[in-house]
Amino acid sequence: MTNGVEWVAVDWGTSNLRAWGIDADGNAVFSRASPQGMGKLTPDQYPAVLTELLADAVDHPVDALICGMAGARQGWLEAPYLDAPSELTHLAAGAVAPAMPGSTIRPRILPGICLRDVGAEDVMRGEETQLLGLAALRPGFDGLVVMPGTHSKWALLEGSRLTRFSSAMTGEIYEVLKTHSVLRHSLQGELEGPDRDTGFEAGLDLGLDRPDRLTGLLFKVRAGALLSGRTAPWCAGFLSGLLIGAEIGGHRDWIGSTEIPLVGSVAISKLYQRAFRRIGISSRIVDATDATLAGLKAARQG
C-alpha cells in the first residue's frame, strides 16, 4: 500500500461520507464513498467508520482533512463557526482535531462560517470549503456564487474572502411539501415526463414574478390538479419551478453583472441555470466535487 498517498481529503456530510487519497502532486489516487453520514452516527462511531473506509487504502500515518457536518454540534467534534466576513484561506486555523487512539489517521475537521448579527443569523458548514475551492479554481473571481441544494446558499466572494451569505430552504421545502402536505395527492407516482418541463416553466414564471405570494401560489399545485387535470409530473415541475423562482426572485438585489458560478448537483444546477437564463442572467455550472476537493487542498496549504 505504498501508494504515494500524502493525505486524505474527506467530505463528511449529513447523508454521505466521501474520501480521496491525495498524492504529492495533488492528484486523487483513490476515492471511497459510504452512506455513513453525520445523520446516522453518534460521536463515538466516527473513528471506526473512518478507519474502515480507509482500511484497504492507507496503512501509513496520514492527515485526514475533513469538511462538512462532521464538525457540527451533533457531529463528531464541534468545530466552532468562524465569523463572516472571513478570509477562507485561513479556514484550517479554525480546525479541531478529534482523537483517534491507536490509529495512523490524524483527523482535523474544518469549521463552518456564520453570520451572528441578531435577526440576520445564518450558518454554512461544508459550503465554505467549496467556496474556497472555487476561489482556487477561478483566481480573481469577485461576485455572487449560488449553491443550489437542500439549503441553498447565496454567497458574495471577493477572491478568497467571503463577505456575506444567505441561505434558502428551497430544496427542503420541496421535499416536505411533496411528502407530507396536501400537495402530495397531486405528486403521486411517476414524476418524470414531458409535462414536467411545462410545469417547471409555469411555476418558474410565477415564482420569479411574485416571490412575495409564495404561500398562496403553492396551493396552485393542488388547485391545478383538481381543476385543470394537471399530471403528477406537471405538478412536480411546477412546485420545483415555483420554489426556485421564488428563491431567485427574492434575492434579485444580490445579483450583479458577473456570470454566476453554480455549485451543486448538476441536475439541480441545470434548473437554476434555466431560471437565471429566464431573467437574462448568465451562469456556469461548477462540479461540486471539484470545488470540494480544490477547497480541501487549498485549506491544507493555507
Place this chain on the structure above:
Amino acid sequence: MTNGVEWVAVDWGTSNLRAWGIDADGNAVFSRASPQGMGKLTPDQYPAVLTELLADAVDHPVDALICGMAGARQGWLEAPYLDAPSELTHLAAGAVAPAMPGSTIRPRILPGICLRDVGAEDVMRGEETQLLGLAALRPGFDGLVVMPGTHSKWALLEGSRLTRFSSAMTGEIYEVLKTHSVLRHSLQGELEGPDRDTGFEAGLDLGLDRPDRLTGLLFKVRAGALLSGRTAPWCAGFLSGLLIGAEIGGHRDWIGSTEIPLVGSVAISKLYQRAFRRIGISSRIVDATDATLAGLKAARQG
C-alpha cells in the same frame, strides 16, 4: 325525542364532524361532535357515522344540510364546485343528495366554489358557507374577508356575492416545517412561554417587510437557535409570525379600507389581528361556528 328539531345543520370537515339540530325559530336545540372527519372515512361509511351521531337526537324525518369536505371528490359524494364569481345565496341549488337507504335522515351536501382561470386556479369547500353566513350576519358588508387556517382564504365579498378569492398554505406550511424539516430541532418540547410573543413579533416584522424572501427567512429559525440561543417557544413564535407576516405582506393589494372580518379559530385569528394592527389595519374576529351555522341556515332558505 319530539324536540322540535326541524332540520340538522352539519359541518363535515377533513378532521371533524359537527351537527346541530335546528328548531322552527332557527335556534340550535342540540349539538353533536365527532372526530370522524372526511380524512378518516371511505364513502360507504358516511351513512352509519351520521346515523350514529344523530341516533339519540332525532327519530323523525329530517333534512340534513351539510357543508365541507364531505362533498369533495374523495368524500361521501362529490358536490361539484360552482364557479366564482358566485351568488352565495344560490349555494343550495348546487347541492347533491347522497343515498341513505332506510334512514329518516335526508342528507344534502353543499358545493364548494372554484376559480377555473388556468394559472390562477383556486378552490374552497366549507368557507363558502361561512362567507354566506357572514353576509347574513353583516348585511350590506362589502370588502375583504380573511379566513385564517390550514389553508387560509382571502375573499372579496359584495354582499352575498363572492367575486374573487385566494388561498395561502400558511397553517399547513407551519405544521410540516415544524414536524418534518430541519427546523424541528429548534421546535422541540414545550412551545408556549413568554418568549413566544417576542419571537412572533420578530418573525412578523420580517415577513411583513420581506414576504419575497420567505424561503431564506425560514432558515433564520435554525440559525437563531444555533447562534443566538433562541428557545423553542421563541422559534415557534418566530416561525408562526414569519409565515403570517409573509401571507399578509404578499396580499397587500387585496386590503381595502374596510375593517376586515377574520373568520377562523379564535386563537389563530388573534394572531392575524395582531399582524393587521401592526400595519395599521383594523380587523374583527367573527366566531367561525357562528358563521358556519348562519351560512347553513341562509343556504337552506336561499
